Amino acid sequence: xxxxxxxxxxxxxxxxxxxxxxxxxxxxxxxxxxGVQYVIFVVLVALVVSLAxxxxxxxxxxxxxxxxxxxxxxxxxxxxxxxxxxxxxYVLGFFLGLLVALMRLSSAAPNRWVALVYIEVFxxxxxxxxFILLGLAVPTAxxxxxxxxxxxxxxxxxxxxxxxxxMAETIRAGLQAVPKGQMEAARxxxxxxxxxxxxxxxxxxxxxxxxxxxxxxxxxxxxxxxVFAIGVTSATSELTKFGQDIATEYADSTPLLxxxxxxxxxxxxxxIVVRRLEAxxxxxR
Amino acid sequence: xxxxxxxxxxxxxxxxLEVLKGIDFDVEPGQVVCVIGPSGSGKSTLLRCxxxxxxxxxxxxxxxxxxLTHRDVDIDAARRRVGMVFQQFNLFPHMTVLQxxxxxxxxxxxxxxxxxxxxxxxxxxxxxxxxxAASYPAQLSGGQQQRVAIAxxxxxxxxxxxxxxxTSALDPELVGDVLTVMRKLAEEGMTMLVVxxxxxxxxxxxxxxxxxxxxVIVEDGPPAQVIGAPRHERTKSFLRRVLDPTHTDV
Numbered sequence: 001x002x003x004x005x006x007x008x009x010x011x012x013x014x015x016x017x018x019x020x021x022x023x024x025x026x027x028x029x030x031x032x033x034x035g036v037q038y039v040i041f042v043v044l045v046a047l048v049v050s051l052a053x054x055x056x057x058x059x060x061x062x063x064x065x066x067x068x069x070x071x072x073x074x075x076x077x078x079x080x081x082x083x084x085x086x087x088x089x090y091v092l093g094f095f096l097g098l099l100v101a102l103m104r105l106s107s108a109a110p111n112r113w114v115a116l117v118y119i120e121v122f123x124x125x126x127x128x129x130x131f132i133l134l135g136l137a138v139p140t141a142x143x144x145x146x147x148x149x150x151x152x153x154x155x156x157x158x159x160x161x162x163x164x165x166x167m168a169e170t171i172r173a174g175l176q177a178v179p180k181g182q183m184e185a186a187r188x189x190x191x192x193x194x195x196x197x198x199x200x201x202x203x204x205x206x207x208x209x210x211x212x213x214x215x216x217x218x219x220x221x222x223x224x225x226x227v228f229a230i231g232v233t234s235a236t237s238e239l240t241k242f243g244q245d246i247a248t249e250y251a252d253s254t255p256l257l258x259x260x261x262x263x264x265x266x267x268x269x270x271x272i273v274v275r276r277l278e279a280x281x282x283x284x285r
Numbered sequence: 286x287x288x289x290x291x292x293x294x295x296x297x298x299x300x301x302l303e304v305l306k307g308i309d310f311d312v313e314p315g316q317v318v319c320v321i322g323p324s325g326s327g328k329s330t331l332l333r334c335x336x337x338x339x340x341x342x343x344x345x346x347x348x349x350x351x352x353l354t355h356r357d358v359d360i361d362a363a364r365r366r367v368g369m370v371f372q373q374f375n376l377f378p379h380m381t382v383l384q385x386x387x388x389x390x391x392x393x394x395x396x397x398x399x400x401x402x403x404x405x406x407x408x409x410x411x412x413x414x415x416x417x418a419a420s421y422p423a424q425l426s427g428g429q430q431q432r433v434a435i436a437x438x439x440x441x442x443x444x445x446x447x448x449x450x451x452t453s454a455l456d457p458e459l460v461g462d463v464l465t466v467m468r469k470l471a472e473e474g475m476t477m478l479v480v481x482x483x484x485x486x487x488x489x490x491x492x493x494x495x496x497x498x499x500x501v502i503v504e505d506g507p508p509a510q511v512i513g514a515p516r517h518e519r520t521k522s523f524l525r526r527v528l529d530p531t532h533t534d535v
Contacts, residue, residue: 190365
């Protein structure tokens with residue numbers, strides 16, 4: 001810069017650059033900034049480690065005697081129920097979501113209104129409230145009603161209703177991402193609107209939305225913990241309820257930590273699958 | 286003899302924009318009619334009205350004696366007899382070439398699997414692509430995709446074929462293969478309505494050339510007349526722009 005004394009206008013500097021650092025090259029500035037970030041990180045970790053009461057943590061979170069009581073039921077009952085709740089809710093939510101998405105794009109205005117109201121209501125309500133309404137309010141309002149498969153039915157329907165609202169919006173975006181020419185080509189071959197949708201448009205749309213729909217599966221897996229709101233027996237309890245019950249019994253938090261680890265056992269691999277699918281789609285574009 | 290296509294006083298507006306301003310026009314069985322004209326003249330809209338991909342604002346469209354614009358007509362049934370080839374091919378990307386050519390036969394005409402496959406392979410052979418049956422559209426060149434699209438339409442045994450600028454999206458060196466297939470089809474006696482910018486093809490293959498501008502038919506006659514010796518000033522100026530090598534940017 002010194003060989004250009006006539007250049008009096010200061011160069012536009014990146015946000016946050018100190019005026020005193022004008023003599024540094026962008027690379028030097030980047031190195032300093034990164035160094036500062038590392039120092040902050042190390043200080044924070046050191047702070048947490050030094051402030052924690054390690055003896056108490058070992059006693060209340062890593063008590064092997066308590067942990068022994070969790071096996072094998074943590075897998076054979078709790079994880080099994082969590083998976084059943086999640087999958088039944090997901091399957092229900094998927095088909096309901098697909099229906100709502102198609103209604104949202106319908107040429108008949110009442111269909112669109114119903115779909116929109118549905119999405120707004122079930123996306124706006126806390127999931128736990130839907131569980132309570134379904135598990136407690138509905139049986140009171142309709143005394144004769146009995147859900148199929150008891151708790152399993154209630155949970156599947158509650159999770160289905162909530163996830164359908166989210167999946168409907170995702171699937172709608174997928175349907176709209178399929179080029180118009182696909183529908184036109186199918187119609188020009190004599191297919192009806194619904195035939196063209198089923199054969200040509202929906203398969204392509206679903207392919208587009210596989211990653212976000214897998215994400216929804218992860219969210220639902222965690223939401224299945226809300227089943228505690230309707231009160232379940234020990235036979236139908238899932239991971240969170242299971243961990244909580246034993247934690248209360250022994251006045252120890254180890255079961256909660258193990259229940260959490262069991263969630264991650266499923267959600268982390270699913271997360272990896274989502275990232276793989278996304279990468280594959282990005283490459284195919 | 287009944288017309289293959291009979292269009293009377295056809296109007297089409299998109300909002301306040303009137304694209305077709307009263308079209309009267311017939312196609313006879315076995316005829317090849319090329320529609321030419323500047324972009325925005327309404328020629329693609331006219332073609333899309335023939336199988337009701339666009340709903341006309343007013344007027345009637347009769348194909349093979351069936352009035353498509355009539356309220357009670359089964360449009361899906363009527364479209365089976367009219368094949369359409371698009372500028373962007375519009376092959377189904379999630380199906381193989383063979384499945385593309387079979388799917389409508391199976392789902393619409395309810396043909397058996399063996400019969401649909403036999404007819405699909407016959408038509409792929411007709412467009413010179415029998416060896417690509419197992420490929421996916423994305424693995425083919427634009428010209429190959431367009432020929433598959435032609436085979437897909439032909440497999441429905443249509444009595445009329447509509448071509449909407451079938452070579453406009455192709456690299457120049459791939460145009461020839463598609464035109465060769467279309468020329469062969471014309472020689473076999475297929476009734477064809479072709480929107481195109483390929484003047485050489487129109488001159489050589491068409492029985493009639495229709496020049497459109499501003500939503501109306503300006504000139505309609507044999508190619509030697511419309512392209513060779515145009516009477517109207519608008520046709521002359523369009524052809525000058527298309528054919529003059531210093532204006533090849535059209």
